[in-house]
Amino acid sequence: MQEMILDTDFLARIAPYIEPLTDEERSIYIAEGEESVKIRAEEGMPPGDYLQLVENIGLYLGKTTGEGFESHYQKISLPGSKTLLVIQLPGGGNLNVFLTPVGKMILDTGYGCYYKDCERMLKTIGAGDFSDVGFVVCTHGDADHCGASGYFPVAPVMHPVTRALLDSGTRGYASPNGREILEKFYTTTINTYSRMYVPDEVRLCKTEPIRKHGLFSIIDEFTFADMRFEVWASLGGHIAGQIFLYEPDEGLLFTSDALLNFATLTKERANYSSIADSMIGSVNVNSETARIERRELMRIAKEMDDDLKKSGRRLLICCGHGAVSILDEKGMLSPYSEPWYYSAKSC
Ligand SMILES: [Fe+2]
Numbered sequence: 001m002q003e004m005i006l007d008t009d010f011l012a013r014i015a016p017y018i019e020p021l022t023d024e025e026r027s028i029y030i031a032e033g034e035e036s037v038k039i040r041a042e043e044g045m046p047p048g049d050y051l052q053l054v055e056n057i058g059l060y061l062g063k064t065t066g067e068g069f070e071s072h073y074q075k076i077s078l079p080g081s082k083t084l085l086v087i088q089l090p091g092g093g094n095l096n097v098f099l100t101p102v103g104k105m106i107l108d109t110g111y112g113c114y115y116k117d118c119e120r121m122l123k124t125i126g127a128g129d130f131s132d133v134g135f136v137v138c139t140h141g142d143a144d145h146c147g148a149s150g151y152f153p154v155a156p157v158m159h160p161v162t163r164a165l166l167d168s169g170t171r172g173y174a175s176p177n178g179r180e181i182l183e184k185f186y187t188t189t190i191n192t193y194s195r196m197y198v199p200d201e202v203r204l205c206k207t208e209p210i211r212k213h214g215l216f217s218i219i220d221e222f223t224f225a226d227m228r229f230e231v232w233a234s235l236g237g238h239i240a241g242q243i244f245l246y247e248p249d250e251g252l253l254f255t256s257d258a259l260l261n262f263a264t265l266t267k268e269r270a271n272y273s274s275i276a277d278s279m280i281g282s283v284n285v286n287s288e289t290a291r292i293e294r295r296e297l298m299r300i301a302k303e304m305d306d307d308l309k310k311s312g313r314r315l316l317i318c319c320g321h322g323a324v325s326i327l328d329e330k331g332m333l334s335p336y337s338e339p340w341y342y343s344a345k346s347c
């Protein structure tokens with residue numbers, strides 16, 4: 001019998017993380033893990049290093065849930081007695097919570113494993129709980145953006161391609177790039193270890209272009225409280241089905257993972273973020289398209305910001321990960337405000 005790289009010791013160490021998998025899913029997962037280790041080894045990554053990355057996801061998520069949960073968050077006052085909380089979670093993308101007189105709106109949910117921690121945090125900082133959430137939007141199918149969507153009281157809104165991507169079980173869906181096994185193994189790893197829970201019933205956004213902002217088509221519009229959000233279709237550089245959201249009255253642009261303020265992540269969060277890149281090679285299914293999207297978003301953001309400045313306002317760029325930012329004199333992302341710190345230990 002051929003010797004397995006994912007040996008008994010390694011499988012024992014990851015056993016608690018893959019506990020939700022059925023026997024069949026577990027066999028497929030292990031076989032895809034073997035393949036992935038070999039692919040990355042050919043690209044220069046020692047098998048031991050690759051396996052350590054996989055285990056580190058479980059260790060990190062375990063360490064940062066419950067009493068180990070901590071976050072930085074920005075509190076942005078909006079007209080009409082509304083507040084936007086942008087919460088940088090210990091791992092993965094931001095949880096955006098709009099507090100409004102008619103209830104809460106959630107834009108990207110964070111990992112499933114952080115849901116309870118986030119609700120506890122909201123209670124502690126005097127922002128209530130999730131029982132009055134009336135609207136949930138997921139910008140794309142990565143677990144750190146939609147993994148807790150099944151816990152909220154309303155069905156989440158997403159692009160139909162995101163629904164199909166989630167059903168397919170791989171973030172490489174509809175993006176053939178020759179790294180299918182790596183994408184699939186990473187997807188099963190992160191979805192399982194972070195306890196992703198997306199409900200069967202979701203609400204699909206429209207997909208027909210209404211008009212355009214530069215290279216991006218506006219495909220739908222949502223309203224919640226007195227806010228109206230344009231839904232922009234991405235070009236799919238990060239992942240197929242990704243959408244951006246823009247609220248013109250408040251000057252809020254949600255770029256999802258097409259634009260990140262990586263420099264504002266703590267060292268631990270930045271290290272954790274780099275695991276996905278190291279496992280797959282790149283978290284962008286098409287790096288060239290991702291570069292075009294980034295450039296275009298920055299160009300549009302500058303244009304909108306210049307426009308808003310005329311009425312004494314600024315465009316707030318709400319990145320997928322990292323602090324809400326504005327453009328500085330050099331046109332670079334700069335944190336909009338000093339974040340507050342929350343730790344579950346201190347409450
Ligand atoms: Fe993300």
Ligand SMILES: [Fe+2]
Binds near residue numbers: 140145238
């Ligand atoms: Fe992502």
